[in-house]
Amino acid sequence: MAEREHRVVIEGTRITTPRLVLRPWVPGDARAALGVYGVADVSRWLAPALERVSDVTAMRELIERWISAGASLDAPQGRWAIERRDDGAVVGGTALLPLPPERRDLEIGWQLAPGAWGSGLAAEAGHAVAHYAFASGVDEIFAVVRPRNERGAATARRVGMEWVGETDKYYDLRLQVYRLRPAELDVPSPTGER
Numbered sequence: 001m002a003e004r005e006h007r008v009v010i011e012g013t014r015i016t017t018p019r020l021v022l023r024p025w026v027p028g029d030a031r032a033a034l035g036v037y038g039v040a041d042v043s044r045w046l047a048p049a050l051e052r053v054s055d056v057t058a059m060r061e062l063i064e065r066w067i068s069a070g071a072s073l074d075a076p077q078g079r080w081a082i083e084r085r086d087d088g089a090v091v092g093g094t095a096l097l098p099l100p101p102e103r104r105d106l107e108i109g110w111q112l113a114p115g116a117w118g119s120g121l122a123a124e125a126g127h128a129v130a131h132y133a134f135a136s137g138v139d140e141i142f143a144v145v146r147p148r149n150e151r152g153a154a155t156a157r158r159v160g161m162e163w164v165g166e167t168d169k170y171y172d173l174r175l176q177v178y179r180l181r182p183a184e185l186d187v188p189s190p191t192g193e194r
Contacts, residue, residue, distance in 0.1 A: 008131040013078060015128045020121065022080035022094060022128055025067060029081050030060035032090035035113045037062070042111050045149050049171060073097075076136035082112070082125045091116040094125045096133055099142065099170045106133065107170075108141045108180075110155065117151070123158035127185075130159060134182040144175040153178070160184055 008017055015022040025033070034056055036042055043052035053059045066079050082092035092112035099105045108129055110122040126143075133141050143161055145152040153176060157163075161178035168174050 008128045010132055010135055013080075015080065015132050016085070017124050017128045019085055020124055020128065021083045021085055022125060023083060024070065025063045025079060025081045025093070027060050027063055027067075029090050030056050030063055032113075033063060033081070033093065034059040035115075036092050036111050039114060041114055045146055045152060046111070048173075076133045076138060077106070080125075080129070082110070082121065084116075084121075091121060092125065094129050096129050096141065099144065101170075105170075106138060106141045108133070108143050108159075120158070122155045126155060126159040130180055130185055134185060140179055140181045142180075143178040144170050145178065147174065147176055160186065 008015060013024055034053060037046075037050065037053040037059060038055070040052060043050065053062060070078055077096050077098065079093060079095040079097070081090045082094055083090050092110065094108070094110045096106055096108050099107045108126055110126050110129075112122050130141060143152070143156040143159075144167075145156060147166075153163075156178040159180065161180040162184065164177050164179045166174060167177055
């Protein structure tokens with residue numbers, strides 16, 4: 001990601017980057033969100049935490065549950081719609097939530113509609129949420145990725161996260177664990193990835 005893309009502006013729960021606006025979900029996002037959470041190639045990596053959403057009505061109900069649950073979350077926890085700045089299209093979602101079962105570790109996650117894959121938007125969104133978390137005093141965040149989810153692992157590395165091992169501690173699944181601490185954010189790697 002180029003130097004200019006490191007710019008993150010945080011205004012309350014709204015986070016902007018050069019190409020994105022991360023904002024709280026609204027029920028009117030249901031149709032666009034279904035293009036993410038209703039797609040098998042996305043949802044297969046989210047189960048059992050989130051199953052594939054079947055239709056717009058179910059997506060709207062899920063967004064309404066996210067909004068309701070968000071009212072009881074402690075900052076910086078939350079869920080955001082990922083909106084492109086140039087056309088206002090909702091192309092994905094990102095979240096910063098406690099990992100089960102102990103709910104002590106914070107997990108960052110990102111999902112994009114397949115049409116937005118390959119453009120670096122997931123890493124840009126993850127990077128922005130990391131800034132938000134660290135500005136709120138969090139000292140580390142984690143991403144958990146299924147072993148065959150190469151796209152998710154690559155995105156975690158582009159955000160600047162370091163692989164720290166495997167575990168079956170979360171979600172009763174064997175997962176790859178990536179971690180990021182404040183001092184590691186925006187530090188270029190020898191390979192040019194962040």
